[in-house]
Amino acid sequence: MKRIVSLTVNGVAHEVAVEPRRTLIDLLREDLGLTGTKKGCSIGDCGACTVLMDGVATFSCLTLAIQADGCEIETVEGLAENGQLNRLQQAFVDHGAIQCGFCTPGMLMVTTELLRNNPRPEEEDIRRAISGNLCRCTGYQKIVEAIQHAAKEQI
Amino acid sequence: MIEKTATEEKVNSKCFEFVQEAGLSRRAFVQLLGTGLLITVTEGISIGQRSRGGGRSIAVAARVHLNRDGTINVMTGKVEEGQGPRAQLSQAAAEELRVPVDRIHLIMSDTGLVPDDGITAGSRTTPSTVPAVRQGAATARELLVRLAADRWKVDAANLNVQDGVITNKKTRQTISYADLAGSSDVAEAFKQSVSSDVALKPVSEWKVLGESVARPNSRDILTGAHHYPSDVVRPNMLYGKILRPPSYGATLQSIDLSKARAMKDVFVFRDDQFVGCAAPSSFLASQALEAVAQTASWRITPQPSGKELFSHLKEHARTGGRSSPRTRGSIDSALASASKVLSETYTLAYVQHTPMEPRAAIAEWNDGKLTVWSGVDGPQRVQGDLARAFDVPSDRVRVIVPDMGGGFGGKHTGEAAEDAARLARAAGRPVAVHWTRAEEFTWAYFRPAAVIECKGGLEANGSLIAWDFTNINAGGSAIDTPYNIANTRILSAGSDSPLRQGSYRCLAATGNNFARESFMDELAAAAGADPLAFRLAHLENSRIRTVLETVAKHFNWAARKKKVTAEIGVGLACGTEKNSVVAACVEVHVDRKRGQIKVNEVCEAFECGPVQNPANLTSQVQGCIMMGLGPALREEMQFEDGKILNASFARYLVPRFEDVPKIDVHLVKKTDIPSAGGGETPIIAIAPAIGNAVFAATGIRLRAMPMQNALRRQLA
Numbered sequence: 001m002k003r004i005v006s007l008t009v010n011g012v013a014h015e016v017a018v019e020p021r022r023t024l025i026d027l028l029r030e031d032l033g034l035t036g037t038k039k040g041c042s043i044g045d046c047g048a049c050t051v052l053m054d055g056v057a058t059f060s061c062l063t064l065a066i067q068a069d070g071c072e073i074e075t076v077e078g079l080a081e082n083g084q085l086n087r088l089q090q091a092f093v094d095h096g097a098i099q100c101g102f103c104t105p106g107m108l109m110v111t112t113e114l115l116r117n118n119p120r121p122e123e124e125d126i127r128r129a130i131s132g133n134l135c136r137c138t139g140y141q142k143i144v145e146a147i148q149h150a151a152k153e154q155i
Numbered sequence: 156m157i158e159k160t161a162t163e164e165k166v167n168s169k170c171f172e173f174v175q176e177a178g179l180s181r182r183a184f185v186q187l188l189g190t191g192l193l194i195t196v197t198e199g200i201s202i203g204q205r206s207r208g209g210g211r212s213i214a215v216a217a218r219v220h221l222n223r224d225g226t227i228n229v230m231t232g233k234v235e236e237g238q239g240p241r242a243q244l245s246q247a248a249a250e251e252l253r254v255p256v257d258r259i260h261l262i263m264s265d266t267g268l269v270p271d272d273g274i275t276a277g278s279r280t281t282p283s284t285v286p287a288v289r290q291g292a293a294t295a296r297e298l299l300v301r302l303a304a305d306r307w308k309v310d311a312a313n314l315n316v317q318d319g320v321i322t323n324k325k326t327r328q329t330i331s332y333a334d335l336a337g338s339s340d341v342a343e344a345f346k347q348s349v350s351s352d353v354a355l356k357p358v359s360e361w362k363v364l365g366e367s368v369a370r371p372n373s374r375d376i377l378t379g380a381h382h383y384p385s386d387v388v389r390p391n392m393l394y395g396k397i398l399r400p401p402s403y404g405a406t407l408q409s410i411d412l413s414k415a416r417a418m419k420d421v422f423v424f425r426d427d428q429f430v431g432c433a434a435p436s437s438f439l440a441s442q443a444l445e446a447v448a449q450t451a452s453w454r455i456t457p458q459p460s461g462k463e464l465f466s467h468l469k470e471h472a473r474t475g476g477r478s479s480p481r482t483r484g485s486i487d488s489a490l491a492s493a494s495k496v497l498s499e500t501y502t503l504a505y506v507q508h509t510p511m512e513p514r515a516a517i518a519e520w521n522d523g524k525l526t527v528w529s530g531v532d533g534p535q536r537v538q539g540d541l542a543r544a545f546d547v548p549s550d551r552v553r554v555i556v557p558d559m560g561g562g563f564g565g566k567h568t569g570e571a572a573e574d575a576a577r578l579a580r581a582a583g584r585p586v587a588v589h590w591t592r593a594e595e596f597t598w599a600y601f602r603p604a605a606v607i608e609c610k611g612g613l614e615a616n617g618s619l620i621a622w623d624f625t626n627i628n629a630g631g632s633a634i635d636t637p638y639n640i641a642n643t644r645i646l647s648a649g650s651d652s653p654l655r656q657g658s659y660r661c662l663a664a665t666g667n668n669f670a671r672e673s674f675m676d677e678l679a680a681a682a683g684a685d686p687l688a689f690r691l692a693h694l695e696n697s698r699i700r701t702v703l704e705t706v707a708k709h710f711n712w713a714a715r716k717k718k719v720t721a722e723i724g725v726g727l728a729c730g731t732e733k734n735s736v737v738a739a740c741v742e743v744h745v746d747r748k749r750g751q752i753k754v755n756e757v758c759e760a761f762e763c764g765p766v767q768n769p770a771n772l773t774s775q776v777q778g779c780i781m782m783g784l785g786p787a788l789r790e791e792m793q794f795e796d797g798k799i800l801n802a803s804f805a806r807y808l809v810p811r812f813e814d815v816p817k818i819d820v821h822l823v824k825k826t827d828i829p830s831a832g833g834g835e836t837p838i839i840a841i842a843p844a845i846g847n848a849v850f851a852a853t854g855i856r857l858r859a860m861p862m863q864n865a866l867r868r869q870l871a
Contacts, residue, residue: 022438030394030436035386036379038560040511041592045804048511076379089377093369096774100237101376102383102511102560131812134804136511136561137237139777140815 005069009034010078018065025049025060027068028075036076036105040134047133050106051075057113076105079112088112088150095146099137106133111147119154121147215298216345217270218291219248221336225319226258229292232272233284234264234532235370236510236562238834239771240280242368246767247285250356250363251292254319254332261371264534264556274533276564276658278733278832281767285830286355293353298344303330358765358826367770372558383560384530385515389585392517393422394437395578396444397588398430399598402797403654404456411450415443423447424581431578433586458797459653465502468606471651472627478649480625481635484642489621493612495681496621501670502859503605503629504791505654509809512560513595518575519585524551529572530559537569544573545580563782564658565599596802601792602659603652605629607670612642617682619693624671628652630663633732633839636671638693654794660782661835664732665842669787669860672728672843677856686727686847687712696731698762702738702823703729706760709821710740716851722746723755724852728843734831735763739780739840741816743848750867752788752849754816759840762823763831769822772833776820779837784810787842788863 002017009032016031028034028051040048042061049061052074079086085093088111098104107130114121114129121129126147135143220228229248235241241261249256262268264275272284296316303321304311307328315322319332335341358365375381400407407428415423415432421443422433430451432443459467472478490496516529525545531537534554542549554572571588579586590598605628612621622636622643631647647663659665679689687707694700707713707727715725722745729738739759743752761776789808793800801807846857849866859865 019436019438022436026436026438029386033388034379035382035388038383038512039385039589040513041804043592043803043805045592046511076377080378085374085377092377093373096367096369096770098237098370098373098376099239099774099778100511100559100561101373101381102237104376105379108377127812127815134511134809134811136509136563136782136809137778138774139779139781139818140810140812141777141818142774144812144815 003066005065007068007071007073009073010075016065020064020066022065023061024051024063024065024068024073027065028060028073034075034077038102038105040102045134046103046106047110048103048106050109050133052109052113055113055116057110074109074112076108079108087153088115088147091146091150091153092143095142095149097138097143097146103133103135107135107143111150115151115154119151121151123148212348212351213270213291214346215291215295215349216342218288218349219252219295219345221332221341223333223336225331225333226260227252227254227332228260228262229288230262230269231284231288232264232269232535233280234275234534234556234562235558236275236530236532236566237560238775239370239768240275240284241372241558242370242771243280243285243768244288245371246363246366246368247288248292250361251289252296252319252332253316256363256368257371258319263558265553266534266538267553267555271535274536274567276532276567278735278835281763281830281832282734285767287349289355290351290353291349293355294347294350295345297353298347299332299335299341302335302340302344306330364767365765366768368768382557383512383515384517384528384557385512385560385589387517387528387557387587389517389519392585392587393433393435393582394440395431395433395575395586395588396437396440397574398444398448398451399594401453402455403458404797405453408452408454410447410452412447414450415446418443418446422582424578426577426581429577431574433578433582437589455797460795461793464604464653465606467653468604468628468650473649474646478647480644480646482644486621486623486642486644489642490610490612490623493621494615495613496610497674497677497681498610499674499677499858501607501609501673503607503666503669504786504859504861505601505604505656506659506786506790507596507599507601507792507807508561508563508565508659509595509804509807510561510563510565513592514566514571514590514599515588516569516571516575517585517587518572518579520576520580520583523547524553525576526553526555527572527576528555528557529569529575530562530566531556531569531572532562532564532567536567537572540569541572541576545576563660564662567658568600570598592804593802596807597799600655600657602662602786603629603656604654605663605666607666609670609674611674611678613678613682617684617689619678626663626667626670629666632662632667633664633730634667637696637699637731638675638690639695640693654792660779661732661838664730664836664839665783665786666860668728668730668732668839669842669846672730672840673846673856673858676726676843676847676850680850685716690729696736698736698825699729699731699738702736702760702762703727705821705823706738706740706758709760709819710758712740715742719851721852724848724850726844726847726849726851728840728847730836730839732836732839735761735833735836737761737836737840739844741841741844741848743845743852745849745852745866747853747870750863750870752845752863752866754784754788754814754845756817756819757841757844758819758821759837760821760823761833761837762825763833763836764828765826765830766822766824767830772822773820775834776822776837777818779835780818780841781810781815783838783841784814786860787845789861791861791864
């Protein structure tokens with residue numbers, strides 16, 4: 001039987017009837033049309049599906065939609081501020097931290113959590129924070145540089 | 156011939172639609188682009204004509220279309236999978252049209268709208284498509300200048316173009332591309348063929364090419380607004396799941412579809428071996444598939460397993476015919492007369508590309524016409540494959556490739572497109588098929604495994620006089636030695652591949668370079684020579700010498716070689732492929748107790764002629780180094796009895812953040828040759844450099860990729 005899930009996504013309230021075994025990522029992508037959150041493996045190995053659930057970076061592919069009941073979800077679609085890329089997003093462009101960009105939403109969400117909790121991360125903190133996220137294109141270095149730059153600008 | 160109407164208006168949708176345009180007798184393709192730009196192309200045009208990098212000519216209109224707002228649509232069959240053609244081809248067009256790069260709207264990889272520029276592979280975009288786009292843009296510019304000259308009744312030589320404005324140098328009279336857009340004489344002029352001998356801007360005068368232009372649609376990537384192939388949604392769409400055999404070669408004997416058919420909202424379809432389920436959610440489709448899978452019975456056929464891979468490849472090696480050796484001098488007598496002969500065998504495991512986005516497609520049938528959105532490298536090739544598979548003329552198949560989530564040579568084929576089209580036709584509704592990671596790991600194809608046999612003969616003075624090199628199964632790219640050796644025999648022999656194999660970033664060049672550059676190191680050691688000096692003594696190719704000397708200097712090779720310990724080693728390697736050259740020095744830390752190799756530092760020098768986008772090229776070199784680390788150290792498809800044993804990122808270990816070494820990239824400047832592609836060759840030097848560094852530290856020679864596993868076997 002379907003259950004009603006009430007959640008806020010990027011500040012917008014939603015009530016959705018979902019089958020209890022469906023995942024949060026499927027609710028976001030298929031029911032709410034928020035396809036910015038990516039499915040890279042479906043089993044928590046790659047981090048592409050990372051969203052913030054009540055501020056905590058969470059694999060949406062390993063989270064049931066019903067676990068998000070009453071939660072505030074943030075996805076990549078909610079990062080831009082007043083139609084402008086935020087500092088972190090802009091740093092990814094400026095530092096060439098995207099190639100195919102499929103891992104980028106997950107990287108951005110993990111880093112958003114990091115910078116909120118630790119506005120002045122060392123390189124080691126950054127590497128640790130995003131160690132669960134896979135990228136196949138960039139060689140990672142430019143991602144670290146982009147995050148370091150965004151952190152500096154933030155201060 | 157292609158005609159475009161002057162219809163350009165702002166729209167909000169990101170989808171593609173077929174519409175009946177008012178006032179037009181023929182139905183028109185209308186593409187609603189994410190930029191809010193609408194272009195209309197009338198149907199029935201031979202837009203899919205082949206350009207193939209300036210081979211057969213196309214009309215200017217197939218390449219360039221002026222918009223009234225001053226922007227310019229430029230069409231190309233190339234695909235953006237993250238390696239930068241969207242920026243690079245925009246730069247190419249902007250350079251020759253004399254406009255800022257942000258005026259270019261690059262329309263890519265839609266068989267309904269763009270010319271066929273060939274599959275996006277083999278580093279061909281830079282040497283083939285960039286010139287083709289530049290010729291198209293330059294021809295367009297010349298035609299527009301001539302039009303202005305005719306209007307003003309002056310000699311075209313008196314006119315100048317800058318920022319999309321044509322100016323009469325004498326009278327200062329001006330007319331812009333925007334002014335000319337939509338005029339009938341432009342439409343008439345653009346019917347002319349792209350000129351293959353139109354003058355292109357020399358490198359010394361480049362203003363847009365040579366700049367680090369960011370990816371034009373970066374913003375959409377960063378905000379999640381871009382729709383990758385797996386993000387495209389169509390009205391009334393279903394999600395499809397396909398039944399897979401339990402092992403390679405298994406055939407379906409019987410299956411009971413009734414339980415799934417009884418499920419509400421579920422569509423189930425079988426056509427011989429093909430069984431698929433479709434439903435309004437991917438979860439429900441998976442549930443239905445599970446229900447039918449439980450009832451399937453299969454006939455299993457025996458399959459070779461990983462443990463017998465290399466003996467299998469050797470036993471089935473094909474020689475003769477196309478697999479005949481190329482020889483120079485007399486290899487047999489040279490080996491007989493050599494004072495020292497080395498003979499070793501190298502091996503290479505199967506690996507997979509594992510792009511972040513697995514295969515995905517959505518298919519939609521309308522009035523016997525098929526439209527497919529899918530992440531494939533060759534839209535025109537897949538268009539042909541789909542036409543054959545469904546027995547429809549290819550002009551009734553349209554393949555659209557939204558910028559996709561990586562490929563690395565792994566998406567040349569349209570399996571998901573065919574899956575989706577089969578289900579969509581049966582269901583009578585659009586169907587999306589998104590492969591899971593496990594499906595991608597199992598049912599896509601692999602970089603070929605190889606057995607590589609090397610023999611080398613040294614004279615008493617340490618010079619290399621004989622070189623015998625045979626690659627079984629992986630292929631012939633970069634198989635020729637760049638070293639100056641009087642007597643050689645080089646053979647690429649086919650074999651029977653236990654797994655489905657196909658293209659990969661730089662394909663066989665990586666394995667051939669691994670074996671050659673490792674074996675050169677062995678020969679240098681046997682000759683008592685420094686690895687760098689030994690290579691330079693046998694190397695005439697000035698481009699390779701330059702990158703080798705450059706990297707050695709930046710890495711401080713001579714000094715660091717003296718500091719090698721039992722744990723810390725340094726190694727180098729070089730190579731050439733696809734008309735570019737690369738050399739790398741690495742430092743490794745070897746933990747003998749744990750059998751671990753940690754790469755501390757990679758210094759790489761690369762040269763591919765005039766650099767068209769330095770930031771992107773640096774990204775490609777860094778990406779190649781990182782991607783190359785995987786198969787060098789850990790990546791290996793494990794298989795047994797027709798099953799992949801490690802079909803997940805948890806068991807198939809691609810490089811992660813913790814593996815990132817210090818990376819130091821040097822792009823060597825060279826402007827007196829044409830630009831070559833740079834997205835592949837930087838991958839070929841990393842593995843042998845690591846192996847050579849491990850040898851320098853430990854004296855252990857690793858002759859198998861992945862080397863981490865090889866080291867553990869040797870230490871065991």
